[in-house]
Amino acid sequence: MSTQTMTFAKALTAGLRASLEADDHVMIMGEDVGRLGGVFRITDGLQKDFGEHRVVDTPLAESGIVGTAIGLAMRGYRPICEIQFDGFVFPAYDQITTQLAKLHYRSRGAIRLPVVVRIPYGGGIGAIEHHSESPEALFAHTPGLRVVSPATPQDAYDMIRAAVVSPDPVLFFEPKGRYWSKGEVDLDSPVATATSDGGTPDPLGQARIARAGTDVTLVAYGPTVATALSAADALAAEGTSAEVVDLRSLSPMDVPAVVDSVRRTGRCVVVHEAPTFFGAGAELAARVTEECFYSLEAPVLRVGGFHTPYPVAKIEHDYLPSTDRVLDAVDRALAH
């Protein structure tokens, strides 16, 4: 087994490399992904090794990137599009929601669009505006798209490969604040694939228990999994056992995994960077309330961004869900 310690970013690069090696119809396209290796260096070295034909520097036009990726997919290619930053996905929003998400449906399955749209997202890096946002709920609200976000280097490596082989379009949200976090990565782990009859577990739709616990369930994904784990550490010191569920996927959402946990703990706190208003946590709170009503000891609480534009860098720490804000929510849940 080839297990190495590497950063989240390098794990992604390794996953992309493995995908390019596995199928010569896989290609990477985006702004600065070639010679530069991307502004976050996620595609570092890939153009050098696979050529300008496979790793393509595109014009600076996001709608053009996704729109041409759709045409390439119709011709049998498997494009992986890089959107440089979360806030720049909106020029491509039309193509993603009106075309990419719908063509399989409109054609009654005749057109398959195995396109991956990689989006570095989230804040905490002291960036200027449009560089710290979390627009994932907008895409989870769009039928036809799969929306996922890895939280660990191993998942980054596994999930990008699973996304590339998925026959469905995948919006792949990368927690950019976690790019430089390190972890163990098994580079020999198999690529998860789906069967059309659903006989195997959904390779991209399974949550994981990041930490087992008994008193409260913390649900997170992407960048806030680390926040939830840190809160769980603090709670453990106080004698409270928190379970942390890493959703991994927003569409589909592994509700049964959360329900199973909350039925055991009786309390649920959802944590994400995106605004809580109409966010993923709202959906989860509704579902948990429906399915765990008689197990709940407290209302489902949400910790997340406010209904404001992402604030300036100097005060972003007050916007982002911190360990303290999670602990505050857990205290409120335990007070019931």
Next chain:
Amino acid sequence: MNPDASQGAAAEEDLVQLVAPDGRRTDGEQAAAYRDRAAHLGTDELRAMYRDMVLTRRFDDESTALQRQGELGLYPQGRGQEAAQVGSGHALHPQDFVFPSYREHGVLQVRGVDPVDRLRIYRGTEHGGWDPADHNVHLNTLVLGSQTLHATGYALGVQRDGLVGTGDPQRDTAVVTYFGDGASSQGDVNEALVFAAVNNAPVVFFCQNNQWAISEPTSRQTRVPLYKRGEGFGIPGVRVDGNDVLASYAVMAEALERARTGGGPTFVEAYTYRMGAHTTSDDPTRYRERAEEEEWALRDPIDRLAALLRAEDRWDDAWAADVEAQADSLAERLRADLRALEDPASTSMFEHVYATPHSQVEAERAWFEAYEHDTAQDERDSSREAAR
């Protein structure tokens, strides 16, 4: 504002026209190269174009009537644009791929897309209607201009497949995207021009300038003639008389050959006129003059080709009667088969949302099926009915 202020003057002088409205072949120097492109078209080919134009118009008339009868929710009329569509369609090779907008009834006719399939979307039984691979015709795209990027991407795929400039006309492949004067303002169209130009993609941008984007004249979209739109991107442009089927064929044939042989994209502006309404929900009397419609009626594309056929002794009354009979049977079949289309099962709404199972869709489908089942068995329904 004069709708034609930005283009009227240029319209006539820059126009590639091979057949004048009276049916006589033009002899100007400017169109000489294109004349050669159409020179090989004999009686059979010209009659085939005529047939497709007549069938397209009958399809249009019949579809409009079916909408008026409540059999279609909506129908976008193509009347007047038959030459641009049929002429350009006849220049395509089987391996070429078409990305239409939603008014390309003539192109779909030429490519063999079944007339009933073309109307499923307006009947409300499907969002698509056919398998694009069957005729190398993508589904209609209703979001203006989106398909120009799909066409460009597809063309990049063709290029990557090594099917450009092989020297084998059976293999070299071009892609064409159809759009209109209104869509030309969309960012996607302009991004498509960028992507196509910098990659030298084998794609033809076929813009039908039918003078009206619903109620907005082309002067609301552009200050320069549209065929010049490609120049700044490095894409050659040509304006063709879109009511002249021979010119539309010839200009398209050249553009397609340029694409197939590695010469890159071309921007074609087919100068034509939407004689009908934007759709059956539209009322053109609110925004344009009857005189303008009458003026364009004198340039009717089908009349023009008929006049050419007669002028060159290619017309035959028995043949023409047969074409009319074919149109009659097309109309008859449309009426019968359209009404016979079965409504899809309610549960079909849950199909094909994803290619692989998605737990949310599956759970909602299961809930819906159980709900339908319970409702059907619910005796309260009948007692409620009785109580009314």
